[in-house]
Amino acid sequence: MNLENAVNLWEETVTIPTYPVGKPEKNPLFIEKRAYQGSSGKIYPLPVTENLSDEKKDVKYRAVFLENEYLKIMILPELGGRIQRAYDKTNGYDFVYYNHVIRPALVGLAGPWISGGIEFNWPQHHRPTTFMAVDYTLKQNADGSATVYLGEPDRMYGTKGMAAISLYPQKAYIEIRGQLYNGTDLPQTFLWWANPAVPVNDCTYSVFPPDVNAVMDHGKRAVSTFPIATGEYYKWDYSAGVDISRYKNIKVPTSYMAAHSDFDFIGNYDEYREAGLLHVAAHHIAPGKKTMDLGQRRFRQNVESKSDRNRRTVY
Numbered sequence: 001m002n003l004e005n006a007v008n009l010w011e012e013t014v015t016i017p018t019y020p021v022g023k024p025e026k027n028p029l030f031i032e033k034r035a036y037q038g039s040s041g042k043i044y045p046l047p048v049t050e051n052l053s054d055e056k057k058d059v060k061y062r063a064v065f066l067e068n069e070y071l072k073i074m075i076l077p078e079l080g081g082r083i084q085r086a087y088d089k090t091n092g093y094d095f096v097y098y099n100h101v102i103r104p105a106l107v108g109l110a111g112p113w114i115s116g117g118i119e120f121n122w123p124q125h126h127r128p129t130t131f132m133a134v135d136y137t138l139k140q141n142a143d144g145s146a147t148v149y150l151g152e153p154d155r156m157y158g159t160k161g162m163a164a165i166s167l168y169p170q171k172a173y174i175e176i177r178g179q180l181y182n183g184t185d186l187p188q189t190f191l192w193w194a195n196p197a198v199p200v201n202d203c204t205y206s207v208f209p210p211d212v213n214a215v216m217d218h219g220k221r222a223v224s225t226f227p228i229a230t231g232e233y234y235k236w237d238y239s240a241g242v243d244i245s246r247y248k249n250i251k252v253p254t255s256y257m258a259a260h261s262d263f264d265f266i267g268n269y270d271e272y273r274e275a276g277l278l279h280v281a282a283h284h285i286a287p288g289k290k291t292m293d294l295g296q297r298r299f300r301q302n303v304e305s306k307s308d309r310n311r312r313t314v315y
Contacts, residue, residue, distance in 0.1 A: 005169040008067040009138055009146035014074075018059040018102040021112045021131070022051025041109070043128050045155055049111035052104055059102070064138065064148050066165070070172040075165060080127070081134040081150035083118040083165070086174065093275040097197035104131060116197050122161045122180065123154055123190035144169040158184040161192070193288065196277060202248040203272035206291045209263030215244075215256035226256065250293040258289040266291070 024047035034041035063084070066073040074085040079102070086096040099116030107113035109124070112131035121127045134152045141147060151162035160181040167174060182188050198204075208226065215226040222233050227245035229238035234254045242249050244256065258266075266289040269276035 005069070006140070006144035007146040007167045007169055008065070009140055009148075010065050011138070012063050012065060013060050014063045015058050015060050016102050017056050017100070019056050019104065020053045020059070021049050021104055022053070024049045024111070039124055043110050043156060046110050046128050049131075050106065052106065052112070056101070056103075064136065066146055066148065066167040066174075068167055068169055068171070070170075071167060071174070073165070073167060073174060075136075075148055075150075077136040077150060078133045079114070080130040080132060081120060081136065081152075081163065082130075083174075085117065088172075088275065090172075091273075091275055093273055094199065095275060095277045097199050099197075118197075119195040120150075120163050120176075120178075121195055122178075122192045123157060123159060123188070125191065126195070128156065141166075157188050158182075159188055159190065193286070194279070196279065198268050198277050199270075200247045200268070200293075201270065201272060204247040204268055204270045204276075205243075206245045206247075207265070207267040207269055207276070207278065208245065208258060208289065208291075209261045209265060211263060212258040212261050212289070214259040216259060217255055217257070223259075224256065226258075247293060253293065255290065255292040261287075261289055 026047070028044050028047045029042070030044050032040075032042035032044065061076055061078050064075040064077060066075070070089055072087045072089060073083060076082055076084045083096065085094060085098045087093075087098075088095055096118055097116040099114065102114055104112035104114050108126045108130050109128040110131070113126050114131065119126070119130055121130070129152060134150050136148060136150045139147045139149065145166055145168040147164050147166040149162065149164050151160065153160050160183060162179045164177040164179070165174060166177070176194065178192055180190060180192065212226055214223065216223045217234070224231065224233040224238070224244065227243050229242050229244045231239060233244070234252050236252055238244065244250060244254070261283060264283050265278055265280045267276055267278035
């Protein structure tokens with residue numbers, strides 16, 4: 001291996017405009033009957049944060065960078081280990097939504113959650129520690145690649161989750177390997193999923209495998225044919241026959257999950273920018289494929305940049 005092409009790996013302090021969160025509740029609730037996206041909302045012994053600030057200030061974060069001749073990746077271990085930016089150097093395209101401002105909303109299991117980048121979630125939904133710091137270590141590999149290892153113990157169930165984010169020389173993709181550990185004596189259930197947000201416009205469409213012919217909402221509250229919807233979906237009339245894979249045709253915030261697929265990919269493509277994002281994972285291990293379109297609604301987190309009003313989330 002020509003190590004002259006080795007992936008660059010370094011740490012750097014970055015300053016990001018941030019709307020701070022309030023202090024978490026002093027006493028975590030031991031019994032919590034609230035529902036959270038169809039699952040239990042209990043998070044003991046983690047506290048819940050319920051206050052957000054409307055005053056922006058500059059905050060310094062310790063960022064980790066991976067860079068080769070094609071890509072430059074920025075990771076924020078202090079914010080759940082998320083990939084904050086994934087930049088294609090060949091065409092100047094941010095292939096995940098690059099949010100220049102940290103403005104939380106109370107969407108996460110423990111409160112604060114931010115849009116953009118690639119969020120890693122476990123053991124359920126938007127993970128409770130998505131806005132908390134994780135442990136990390138850096139490794140420059142003998143083959144010229146570089147890896148950022150991120151991990152944390154799960155205080156709720158006693159398990160442990162880890163992600164290894166790698167970049168290789170002369171390769172235009174990010175490799176993410178997940179690893180879960182159960183250090184308890186009991187079987188544990190879990191979800192493990194990545195949540196990339198991507199920039200969209202009227203020329204963007206979802207790339208689902210060719211065997212996806214039906215999609216549904218959470219809990220099958222709504223079902224539609226795909227990509228051409230011919231009935232009502234999310235209380236919107238598509239009876240004329242509408243291609244709901246195209247962002248411009250989604251008028252209300254809409255989620256659609258593939259009913260089934262024997263393929264290993266999902267993504268999106270921007271015909272105007274001639275660029276997009278493709279996620280590849282073995283469907284025997286990671287079967288789920290979902291897209292959430294925000295339609296014409298602007299979320300609170302995105303009002304900072306008029307050029308970045310719209311985004312789409314691909315699971």
